[in-house]
Amino acid sequence: MKKLIVISAVIMATLIQTHAQSERGERGRDFSPEKHAERMTERMTEKLDLNEEQQKEIHALHLEQAQKRKTEMEARREAMKVEREVREAKIAGILSPEQKEKWETIREENRQNIKEGRKGPGKRMMNRSARGANRRG
Secondary structure (H helix, E strand, O other): OHHHHHHHHHHHHHHHHHHHHHHHHHHHHOOOHHHHHHHHHHHHHHHHOOOHHHHHHHHHHHHHHHHHHHHHHHHHHHHHHHHHHHHHHHHHHHOOHHHHHHHHHHHHHHHHHHHHHHHOHHHHHHHHHHHHHHHHO
């Protein structure tokens, strides 16, 4: 009977933890300026006991800032993309055909490693330690 209670408690604790993590994950996935402004206004209202007029003004400020930040980030991302394309074109102009082929192979391997790393840190970290061990030995 005691074992059953302990097992039930462990299962319940696991379920509660899993639910809490999934809720946190869902909240963190929405990066829209509107959601950001809402969350920030809610936090300030909760901690500072803002009245409705203050909430409206604070929300407007947060929304304006979040929209500005999103626009700036998109512009930065686009500029980085153009810079990368220019750099890659220059590199391609310098390399021989054989080197270009090898370079493309290396780049594809790197893309695959990044994709694998997104699936879980375990493999990627193990690969790093293995590479480090090979250098020393």
